[in-house]
Amino acid sequence: MSSETNEILHANQSHVEASPEFNYLDEDFTHLFVPEKFNGENYRVWAKSVKREIEGRGKLGLITGEYEKPDESNSSAMVNWKAQDAIVSLWLINSMTPEVRRAFMYEPTAQAIWEAVRDCFDMKEDPFLLYVLNRKCWLLEQGEREVIDYWVELADIWQKIDLNTEEGKWACDHDAAIYRKRVDDDRVFQFLAGLNESFDGVRRRILERSSLPSPGEVYAEVRREASFRKVMSKPSALVREDNIDRGNRWSKGRLSCDHCKKTGHSRDTCWDLHGKPPNWKPRRGKSRGYHVHCL
Incomplete structure (x- = not known):
């Protein structure tokens, strides 16, 4: 100070x-x-x-x-x-x-x-600044970002546009509401236009409605869709891991030893060459061909 x-x-x-x-x-x-x-x-x-x-x-x-x-x-x-x-x-x-x-x-x-x-x-309305801000809105795209990051940047530009736009004097509240609705609809279009193609489904559902929701409601719907996809992608990953594990077990069953000519193991673990493991115990009711040794 x-x-x-x-x-x-x-x-x-x-x-x-x-x-x-x-x-x-x-x-x-x-x-x-x-x-x-x-x-x-x-x-x-x-x-x-x-x-x-x-x-x-x-x-x-x-x-x-x-x-x-x-x-x-x-x-x-x-x-x-x-x-x-x-x-x-x-x-x-x-x-x-x-x-x-x-x-x-x-x-x-x-x-x-x-x-x-x-x-x-206070420059009142600056046409050049408003042009730059509106152009940024229409050119902005989600790209590699999360939906929330894309939305926050777009909403920040909208606020700057509002701050630098003089409030109109309306004859009645009804006219003001019509104008505000038109502005909100344009912002819904801007937000949807910049979303990635992977959101085509939710974008189509929103645009097919007879009356568009507010920009905030549209964002909330898209965010729920993004969250749903994240949740659903996790079980898919587990399934893929399980399939890989099964594939490894199947591949192990196809191993073949070039010493004893038996399947299920390789030369590196062949009991004929290396003996049984010290902690090996026979399984009840089951026997494996490559575990049998003739004396």
Whole structure:
């Protein structure tokens, strides 16, 4: 943590401790749990993660302006507001890479930081980026990967497309639902198109339905098919091993000794040449031709 952020934290520490609304005085007090820091190229992903994290901590109003700054005459309320705002400012600054945070370190409030970053990096819809992401979807194939690995990569691209696409304004919820269904159907097609040929059967069953399931439901069905195949392949392996063992026993029965001219053993184990094994005992009711010795 930089010296500047340390100064802000220590200046407000006593006020935060006195406020019942703060319960973050642990080792992660000044940090948000975000999957990746803002580096200037990932604004939409960063903004979504940060907004969700701050909302979960009950402080979203400090970056949206809903939690308004109190009147200067109310000193206790002002002290508490400044303490909370300083902490949210730290969350935002510490969720950026060192190279980026320098441009926003001295913004006066958390809302000012949030809006400054948005004004600089929110490009709305970027047609080139959306083209690249959609092209990746249609070219992506399962290949040698497991179904889950293929699905996770595809779902990650879909999320990036959603984050970089402006939400449409619909006249009614029904129109919005129709549009969402069309998007989901396209994603089902993309997922099925990239599956290996070995999944032709389950792919055909899904496409033959009058109404396509959601992408998540389609993935679950394909995953069950893949799991079923793994389970069924194990007995097959045991059968093959059993057949190999039987084949070895059959081959052993076809052995022939070039010394005594008998079958069932070879010259290396012939009793006429090497004698019986020390622990050999005759089997009751059974005798083998190559075990009989004339005296």
